[in-house]
Amino acid sequence: MCDGHDTLRSNNKDLQQVEKQWDRRNFLTKTSLGLGALALGSLMNPQKTFASLAAGGSDNDAVNSILKNQLGLPHHVPKAKRIVYLFQSGGPSQLDMFDYKPKLKDMYGKDLPASVRKGQRLTGMSADQTTFPIAPTIMDFQQYGESRAWVSELMPHLAEVVDDLCFVKSMQTDAINHDPAITFMQTGNQLPGRPSIGSWLSYGLGSDNENLPTFITLVTKNMPGQPLYSRLWGNGFLPTEHQGVQFRSGKDPVLFLSDPENYDGHDRRKMLDYLGKLNNLQHDAYGDPEIQARMAQYEMAFRMQTSVPEVTDMSDEPDYIFDLYGKDSREPGTYAANCLMARKLLEKDVKFVQLYHQGWDQHIGCPEGVRAQCKRTDQANAALIKDLKQRGMLEDTLVIWGGEFGRTVYSQGQLTKTDYGRDHHPKAFTMWMAGAGVKPGFTYGKTDDFSYNVVENPVHIHDFHATLMHLFGIDHEQLTFKHQGRRFRLTDVHGKVVKDILT
Amino acid sequence: MQETSDFVLFLGRFHPLVVHLPIGILMFAFFLELINRFQKQSNFDAVIKIALLLGAISAFFASVLGYMLSQSGDYEEGMLDSHFWLGVATIVVTFLAWILKANFFPLPESFKVIRSNIAVLTLIVVLISVTGHYGGNLTHGSDYLTKYAPFNDNKKIELPALASLDEVVVYPYLVEPVLEAKCYSCHNESKQKGNLAMYTPELLMEGGKHGPILVAGDAAESEMYKRVTLPESDEEFMPPEGKTPLTDEEISILKFWIDSVNVDFTKTLAQLNVPEEIQLIAANKLNLTYSGKLASDAMPKVNVLDAKTIDVLISEGFQVRELVLGSSLLDITLPDNTVDLKDESGLNKKIALLVAIKDNVIRLDMGGNGVTDEHLKSITVLSNLQQLKLPDNPITDKGITYLKQLSVLNSVNLYKTNISKVCLSQFSEMTNLRKVYAWQTSITSEDVVSFNTNEEGPKIILGL
Numbered sequence: 001m002c003d004g005h006d007t008l009r010s011n012n013k014d015l016q017q018v019e020k021q022w023d024r025r026n027f028l029t030k031t032s033l034g035l036g037a038l039a040l041g042s043l044m045n046p047q048k049t050f051a052s053l054a055a056g057g058s059d060n061d062a063v064n065s066i067l068k069n070q071l072g073l074p075h076h077v078p079k080a081k082r083i084v085y086l087f088q089s090g091g092p093s094q095l096d097m098f099d100y101k102p103k104l105k106d107m108y109g110k111d112l113p114a115s116v117r118k119g120q121r122l123t124g125m126s127a128d129q130t131t132f133p134i135a136p137t138i139m140d141f142q143q144y145g146e147s148r149a150w151v152s153e154l155m156p157h158l159a160e161v162v163d164d165l166c167f168v169k170s171m172q173t174d175a176i177n178h179d180p181a182i183t184f185m186q187t188g189n190q191l192p193g194r195p196s197i198g199s200w201l202s203y204g205l206g207s208d209n210e211n212l213p214t215f216i217t218l219v220t221k222n223m224p225g226q227p228l229y230s231r232l233w234g235n236g237f238l239p240t241e242h243q244g245v246q247f248r249s250g251k252d253p254v255l256f257l258s259d260p261e262n263y264d265g266h267d268r269r270k271m272l273d274y275l276g277k278l279n280n281l282q283h284d285a286y287g288d289p290e291i292q293a294r295m296a297q298y299e300m301a302f303r304m305q306t307s308v309p310e311v312t313d314m315s316d317e318p319d320y321i322f323d324l325y326g327k328d329s330r331e332p333g334t335y336a337a338n339c340l341m342a343r344k345l346l347e348k349d350v351k352f353v354q355l356y357h358q359g360w361d362q363h364i365g366c367p368e369g370v371r372a373q374c375k376r377t378d379q380a381n382a383a384l385i386k387d388l389k390q391r392g393m394l395e396d397t398l399v400i401w402g403g404e405f406g407r408t409v410y411s412q413g414q415l416t417k418t419d420y421g422r423d424h425h426p427k428a429f430t431m432w433m434a435g436a437g438v439k440p441g442f443t444y445g446k447t448d449d450f451s452y453n454v455v456e457n458p459v460h461i462h463d464f465h466a467t468l469m470h471l472f473g474i475d476h477e478q479l480t481f482k483h484q485g486r487r488f489r490l491t492d493v494h495g496k497v498v499k500d501i502l503t
Numbered sequence: 504m505q506e507t508s509d510f511v512l513f514l515g516r517f518h519p520l521v522v523h524l525p526i527g528i529l530m531f532a533f534f535l536e537l538i539n540r541f542q543k544q545s546n547f548d549a550v551i552k553i554a555l556l557l558g559a560i561s562a563f564f565a566s567v568l569g570y571m572l573s574q575s576g577d578y579e580e581g582m583l584d585s586h587f588w589l590g591v592a593t594i595v596v597t598f599l600a601w602i603l604k605a606n607f608f609p610l611p612e613s614f615k616v617i618r619s620n621i622a623v624l625t626l627i628v629v630l631i632s633v634t635g636h637y638g639g640n641l642t643h644g645s646d647y648l649t650k651y652a653p654f655n656d657n658k659k660i661e662l663p664a665l666a667s668l669d670e671v672v673v674y675p676y677l678v679e680p681v682l683e684a685k686c687y688s689c690h691n692e693s694k695q696k697g698n699l700a701m702y703t704p705e706l707l708m709e710g711g712k713h714g715p716i717l718v719a720g721d722a723a724e725s726e727m728y729k730r731v732t733l734p735e736s737d738e739e740f741m742p743p744e745g746k747t748p749l750t751d752e753e754i755s756i757l758k759f760w761i762d763s764v765n766v767d768f769t770k771t772l773a774q775l776n777v778p779e780e781i782q783l784i785a786a787n788k789l790n791l792t793y794s795g796k797l798a799s800d801a802m803p804k805v806n807v808l809d810a811k812t813i814d815v816l817i818s819e820g821f822q823v824r825e826l827v828l829g830s831s832l833l834d835i836t837l838p839d840n841t842v843d844l845k846d847e848s849g850l851n852k853k854i855a856l857l858v859a860i861k862d863n864v865i866r867l868d869m870g871g872n873g874v875t876d877e878h879l880k881s882i883t884v885l886s887n888l889q890q891l892k893l894p895d896n897p898i899t900d901k902g903i904t905y906l907k908q909l910s911v912l913n914s915v916n917l918y919k920t921n922i923s924k925v926c927l928s929q930f931s932e933m934t935n936l937r938k939v940y941a942w943q944t945s946i947t948s949e950d951v952v953s954f955n956t957n958e959e960g961p962k963i964i965l966g967l
Contacts (some may be wrong), residue, residue, distance in 0.1 A: 072828050074825075074826065074827055076827055077802060077826045077832075081834075208822060208836070209822075320967055324967060349822075349838070386966070386967070387966075389964060389966070390918065390965065390966025390967065391942070391966075392894065395890075395914060473826070473827070
């Protein structure tokens with residue numbers, strides 16, 4: 001059972017003696033229960049028990065799957081091969097960016113009608129307000145492209161690519177505060193502990209480039225706002241190798257990957273081989289899948305010693321590409337630089353690239369806050385779309401832009417002609433997607449005149465997740481993982497694929 | 504209702520296995536009793552006694568397992584009930600037979616007629632047979648036993664295979680299979696839920712207890728169509744809870760039949776104006792060829808490959824993904840710079856591997872690997888190729904002429920190649936081609952503007 005025992009265990013006679021000293025309890029457990037457990041184990045999991053047989057056995061057996069994806073994936077032909085998720089943390093104001101509500105102009109300062117709010121739960125930050133004065137946006141809106149999509153003056157670059165975008169204006173979430181809302185958006189549950197979307201995809205579909213992680217996270221540096229936790233790209237209860245790997249800005253994109261000083265790494269391969277043997281021994285004895293995960297991570301880190309410096313090297317990018325993404329893109333760690341990095345990673349067939357950009361939480365000074373945020377991100381967003389498109393990658397790459405919720409139509413705090421604040425609003429917000437399998441130049445869903453309630457085609461976060469999985473060839477009801485006696489899915493017991501936005 | 508635990512169902516599945524123990528043992532007892540009866544000098548009573556006890560005990564265990572299995576809810580209730588009670592009766596009778604045989608309670612002389620003899624054993628055999636028959640029906644379906652029996656003329660009439668889509672008669676080839684798969688189990692000769700039978704055209708038109716279920720030309724008003732398109736949670740939704748709902752394709756077929764065929768039972772597709780979508784569905788269902796506009800979205804049926812072939816591909820540096828598990832439809836990528844450009848035969852060898860599985864390659868990416876016009880010539884045999892990515896390769900206009908043979912190609916990526924505006928006209932001759940990526944070639948946006956005059960042609964996508 002344990003290959004390599006003899007070569008690895010000590011030759012010390014005394015040690016061998018100790019190993020052989022089984023007490024009564026140990027003896028009985030190993031012989032009787034052990035045998036029974038083996039028999040039962042083979043019933044429950046024939047793959048593992050007979051794995052060695054199958055590997056050496058004949059190939060003539062009609063194997064149902066030539067690629068042996070044990071989860072039975074994909075379920076149907078996928079449209080998307082990779083995804084870049086541009087997460088806008090804090091809750092971007094749909095009212096100042098995409099969801100144009102001209103009728104609000106005449107309602108400036110009036111109290112939000114109770115018939116609209118319908119007793120909606122508010123956050124502690126504005127619930128005590130005596131009035132809820134309507135704050136129409138001060139931004140100019142115009143229609144662009146053949147699709148005549150409304151975009152505010154804050155995003156001149158994005159306006160150029162609206163015919164490639166699919167806007168969903170009727171997004172809905174259950175959470176009203178940042179952490180549960182982001183956790184919900186990224187893992188399908190408001191409480192921490194579930195795997196993130198990227199981990200599910202990595203678990204279900206595996207890697208397309210074994211030299212790089214399947215799931216990579218990039219966070220814009222030096223941004224204020226609600227904190228982000230690494231559990232947002234965590235693997236939850238899935239095997240550890242499916243967690244997202246964060247690439248940092250600066251000298252070392254992945255910490256501790258480079259060789260320490262005065263060590264040239266010439267015998268690392270040998271070291272890893274030996275470590276692998278030891279770990280195999282341990283795995284044979286205990287069967288803990290985390291041991292395998294650890295081995296996989298060591299090997300991945302080894303390959304990343306060459307692949308990461310290669311992919312993060314920006315020196316071969318021509319100037320016009322930097323110009324496309326904006327001058328920020330030359331400074332590592334900015335949103336623009338991360339967008340460019342995302343493209344490079346996607347080019348290398350990294351399956352899931354997740355960007356986080358904080359600072360969208362405009363409780364006060366909303367117009368200036370949103371304006372500054374758009375300035376940081378607008379050009380890079382549009383550039384990423386254009387760049388993927390000209391390389392033909394938009395065809396099988398899904399691009400998603402969105403935050404964890406929207407913002408209220410009423411002003412939090414003082415409303416003036418030029419300034420207002422907006423509180424969190426979970427009942428309606430806007431996201432956009434582009435690329436693989438989603439309709440370009442399309443707008444789905446509709447909110448009421450206050451951008452407060454969805455009046456047409458609501459898309460709940462579970463539906464969004466189901467649709468995302470669908471684009472990757474996954475039936476969201478079928479990809480499950482049994483943990484603590486229950487089978488879990490990304491969409492829990494909800495979710496409907498939004499077929500109307502698919503090509 | 505509380506969900507039955509997996510373990511109970513796991514044990515339950517041993518019922519069909521264990522149940523053969525009592526059958527064998529009790530049959531054995533029956534034969535011994537027969538010998539006992541006709542060969543006066545033999546006396547097997549002692550053996551029969553043990554056999555009856557073992558039979559009763561094993562029957563009891565089998566029935567416990569059977570009860571566990573029944574908790575899965577997969578079985579039809581009525582028949583399950585009969586099977587259950589007959590099983591219980593078998594156990595009780597067998598125990599009684601054993602008690603009588605063992606003579607535990609010596610009966611008064613006048614009751615001696617009641618004793619375990621050939622009659623009781625015969626009764627046991629009859630009970631076992633009937634119980635077993637119900638069990639078999641539960642497992643395999645009630646027409647399993649008689650389906651191929653010589654006296655059964657209800658055998659399914661096989662529809663003759665067709666040569667082309669035009670010959671397809673809509674009702675028997677497209678609609679009836681849907682009804683058969685999803686409706687007949689409750690609306691047939693022996694079972695007519697809601698007084699509705701669907702197995703003949705006349706009965707189907709007659710409808711159920713609420714009247715007709717079909718309105719010719721108006722699917723939205725037809726009860727049958729309404730019921731299958733309700734939200735699944737609706738009380739009225741058909742098929743009822745627990746059964747497989749109709750697929751989108753099946754619903755499209757019903758809609759087409761009601762709306763466009765006017766609920767006719769004899770029309771063929773040739774007599775109708777058939778939407779591309781329906782043609783595609785029909786071609787897929789009946790294994791016919793479809794060459795219309797949607798051809799490049801349709802997935803061909805191809806030979807299943809063995810794992811060895813894939814292993815060879817992977818060892819040559821290809822990344823291989825199956826589009827749908829088990830389909831052998833492949834999405835193949837050769838990561839850039841896999842091929843050593845100095846090694847002339849390197850790429851040829853790899854392409855030969857692709858040619859060997861030419862029908863299976865649906866998407867192919869060979870960017871940045873020194874692919875030349877000559878290589879393109881050899882991959883034109885990949886007749887099911889829908890997506891081809893060849894950026895950053897020394898390909899010229901000459902190579903594009905070969906691509907025309909790829910009849911279902913819908914997207915080709917040629918960015919950073921040496922093609923020029925000469926090949927634009929080649930692209931427009933390719934009927935299924937929708938997208939051409941030509942950034943960083945000598946093709947300019949003016950070339951594209953003058954070329955893209957008709958809407959039908961492929962879209963040429965440039966960049967900065």
